[in-house]
Amino acid sequence: MTAWSWLCRCRRARDWRTTGETRNDKDMNIAVCVKQIPDPADPPGLDEATGNLDRSGKLIMDDSDSYGVEMALQLVEQAGGGEVTLVSMAPRGETSGLRTALAMGAAKAVLVTDEALAGSDALSTAKVLARAVARVNPDLVVMATESTDGYTGTTPVQVAELMGWPSVTFAKKISIQEGKAVVQRQTEAGYDEVECPLPAVVTVTAGVVEPRYPSFKGIMAAKSKPVDQLGVSDLGLLADSVGSQGARQQVASVEDAPVREAGAVVVDEGEAHQDIVRFLEELKVI
Amino acid sequence: MGLDKTLVVVEANGSRVLPASLELLTQARTLAAAVEAVTWGDAAELAAEVGEYGASRIFHVGDVDGGLPGPATAASIAAIVESGASPDAILVPQTYDGRDVAARLSVRLDKPVITNVIGMEGEGDGLRSVHGVFGGTKVVKAAFTGGKPWIFVVKAKSFAAEPSGGAPAEVVTAAHPDLGLTAAAKIIDRHVEESTGPKLDEADVVVAGGRGLGSKEAYGMVEELARLLGGAPGASRAIVDADWVPYSYQVGQTGKTVKPTVYVALGISGATQHLVGMKGAKNIIAVNKDKEAPIFSVADLGIVGDVHQVLPKLIEALKARR
Numbered sequence: 001m002t003a004w005s006w007l008c009r010c011r012r013a014r015d016w017r018t019t020g021e022t023r024n025d026k027d028m029n030i031a032v033c034v035k036q037i038p039d040p041a042d043p044p045g046l047d048e049a050t051g052n053l054d055r056s057g058k059l060i061m062d063d064s065d066s067y068g069v070e071m072a073l074q075l076v077e078q079a080g081g082g083e084v085t086l087v088s089m090a091p092r093g094e095t096s097g098l099r100t101a102l103a104m105g106a107a108k109a110v111l112v113t114d115e116a117l118a119g120s121d122a123l124s125t126a127k128v129l130a131r132a133v134a135r136v137n138p139d140l141v142v143m144a145t146e147s148t149d150g151y152t153g154t155t156p157v158q159v160a161e162l163m164g165w166p167s168v169t170f171a172k173k174i175s176i177q178e179g180k181a182v183v184q185r186q187t188e189a190g191y192d193e194v195e196c197p198l199p200a201v202v203t204v205t206a207g208v209v210e211p212r213y214p215s216f217k218g219i220m221a222a223k224s225k226p227v228d229q230l231g232v233s234d235l236g237l238l239a240d241s242v243g244s245q246g247a248r249q250q251v252a253s254v255e256d257a258p259v260r261e262a263g264a265v266v267v268d269e270g271e272a273h274q275d276i277v278r279f280l281e282e283l284k285v286i
Numbered sequence: 287m288g289l290d291k292t293l294v295v296v297e298a299n300g301s302r303v304l305p306a307s308l309e310l311l312t313q314a315r316t317l318a319a320a321v322e323a324v325t326w327g328d329a330a331e332l333a334a335e336v337g338e339y340g341a342s343r344i345f346h347v348g349d350v351d352g353g354l355p356g357p358a359t360a361a362s363i364a365a366i367v368e369s370g371a372s373p374d375a376i377l378v379p380q381t382y383d384g385r386d387v388a389a390r391l392s393v394r395l396d397k398p399v400i401t402n403v404i405g406m407e408g409e410g411d412g413l414r415s416v417h418g419v420f421g422g423t424k425v426v427k428a429a430f431t432g433g434k435p436w437i438f439v440v441k442a443k444s445f446a447a448e449p450s451g452g453a454p455a456e457v458v459t460a461a462h463p464d465l466g467l468t469a470a471a472k473i474i475d476r477h478v479e480e481s482t483g484p485k486l487d488e489a490d491v492v493v494a495g496g497r498g499l500g501s502k503e504a505y506g507m508v509e510e511l512a513r514l515l516g517g518a519p520g521a522s523r524a525i526v527d528a529d530w531v532p533y534s535y536q537v538g539q540t541g542k543t544v545k546p547t548v549y550v551a552l553g554i555s556g557a558t559q560h561l562v563g564m565k566g567a568k569n570i571i572a573v574n575k576d577k578e579a580p581i582f583s584v585a586d587l588g589i590v591g592d593v594h595q596v597l598p599k600l601i602e603a604l605k606a607r608r
């Protein structure tokens with residue numbers, strides 16, 4: 001039996017981790033994928049040779065994922081039982097971003113870290129995350145609609161397809177009703193109410209909830225929460241199906257985007273609205 | 287023209303093809319000898335319009351049964367690819383549903399995807415795509431090194447839409463296998479936030495407000511100015527997150543890309559993620575009380591001032607002209 005089919009079988013059996021605790025039917029166990037990224041306030045460069053992001057600096061939790069962590073914590077609280085497990089793929093066993101989410105209240109984390117993962121694209125990342133998610137065996141996976149640094153916005157639905165699960169993207173509200181997720185999904189015209197059986201992948205946008213600040217107690221507790229570190233082979237993946245080899249694309253060039261010239265600047269001394277009127281007249285908009 | 291065939295994912299609003307898909311059909315004609323389309327909408331109703339934009343054939347995914355279109359559309363495209371009549375490239379509009387289609391398709395075909403595409407160039411037999419990174423401050427040219435078909439997810443407004451005057455496309459059913467649980471999400475209700483006036487991404491004038499307005503009530507001035515100029519109101523993400531206006535108003539990296547004749551930015555700082563959605567405007571007017579605000583570096587006319595002073599006077603002056 002391959003490791004993958006073994007994992008799939010385990011998904012059905014609720015207490016496969018033999019933790020000793022018995023899970024309640026109402027428990028909501030939620031996996032939240034958390035990307036750890038270079039601080040956007042201090043952005044790194046692209047590696048000239050490979051065209052990959054230079055990820056040698058310290059990493060933080062992507063702000064986009066703080067909303068997913070908060071949403072998951074609230075759903076577990078509402079269910080009255082269960083826990084939040086973080087799933088992350090990051091280089092060099094990086095845990096600093098995970099500690100932030102653990103301090104917010106997540107129970108534990110699975111971290112996949114492996115040199116073979118350098119240069120992974122969204123599909124390779126999704127393959128890794130899907131297998132890590134299968135280990136967690138959650139009722140629901142929450143991810144961000146798009147990450148701050150990569151912003152491909154495809155990883156979450158790729159995870160769903162790999163798991164054979166439904167997905168709902170662009171959620172602005174999630175509730176659990178009778179074992180199903182009921183999601184308000186943003187649309188061009190407003191929003192759709194979407195009903196989705198579990199397990200499923202749901203992606204949230206910024207602003208859906210207000211992420212809590214970790215308390216001092218939370219920060220202390222986070223230090224001793226378990227972080228399970230795995231490599232590519234632990235997940236039964238072949239090294240050449242992920243990382244830069246799996247990406248199957250090549251960067252030909254990286255250039256600065258064309259910049260616009262700044263025009264006239266007028267300091268308002270009570271009459272600047274006239275400048276706007278004149279400008280609009282010149283453009284024949286009025 | 288390097289490619290033999292390109293398949294374009296066509297999204298429609300009722301019986302009208304969305305501009306983002308018309309742009310891709312137009313671009314597809316310059317890349318490949320043959321252009322085909324696939325839709326989950328009413329293919330028969332769309333056949334004339336996609337034909338007019340150069341597609342010879344439109345594949346019909348069939349009824350998605352109240353579900354989200356991603357799983358069925360991806361499975362139908364995978365079936366087309368596997369049938370032996372595979373396109374060389376698949377162009378997907380970067381919309382809510384488009385990204386779902388591309389993501390599921392990439393898994394079904396085990397092929398990577400390039401997203402955020404804003405340009406495409408033929409390169410001999412290949413294709414180079416252009417996409418932004420770091421919030422659009424840098425552009426990367428990239429090419430696939432693996433086998434075809436190549437999947438590109440393209441941002442709206444990257445290309446102009448121009449009809450070629452072709453005959454209506456032939457409608458062909460694209461069957462797909464059973465979708466299992468993947469298609470289990472169902473739409474049970476739709477909420478439409480009514481808006482009057484032109485649509486944000488089609489308007490000739492866009493008047494957008496940001497956190498500098500100070501309150502939700504003050505956004506009323508933005509709407510009034512938009513009305514007076516026959517334009518559409520827009521917003522920065524800060525005030526969408528603050529729930530002053532619906533998400534559909536958002537301009538920027540995670541919102542809409544707009545290219546109007548005039549963009550008016552009121553109390554918006556000009557973060558890179560905002561600029562990437564509007565710096566293609568022909569003319570930009572900005573009002574901000576901070577003379578160092580980055581929005582001034584892209585503005586053709588910058589007013590250093592308080593929106594609560596400038597806007598009421600501007601609205602009065604425009605009303606007086608009527």
Ligand SMILES: Cc1cc2nc3c(=O)[nH]c(=O)nc-3n(C[C@H](O)[C@H](O)[C@H](O)COP(=O)(O)OP(=O)(O)OC[C@H]3O[C@@H](n4cnc5c(N)ncnc54)[C@H](O)[C@@H]3O)c2cc1C
Nearest residue numbers: 496497498522523524538539540541553555557560575593
């Ligand atoms: C992954 C990611 C994606 C994002 N996507 C988007 C996106 O799609 N669109 C987007 O807009 N943002 C986006 N952002 C957020 C972006 O980084 C900024 O936070 C946001 O654009 C700021 O909005 P703002 O300019 O309204 O607010 P602020 O940055 O707070 O600026 C308010 C401005 O108003 C001025 N001001 C204050 N009072 C007055 C007054 N009385 N009169 C005149 N001026 C005044 C201030 O000087 C200031 O410049 C994204 C961020 C991330 C991380």
Ligand SMILES: Nc1ncnc2c1ncn2[C@@H]1O[C@H](COP(=O)(O)O)[C@@H](O)[C@H]1O
Nearest residue numbers: 033034089144146147150151152153155
């Ligand atoms: N390396 C990663 N580790 C954990 N989660 C990730 C990773 N990459 C992407 N994700 C999740 O997928 C979302 C979308 O990412 P992206 O496809 O890069 O826009 C992110 O916001 C995360 O929730």
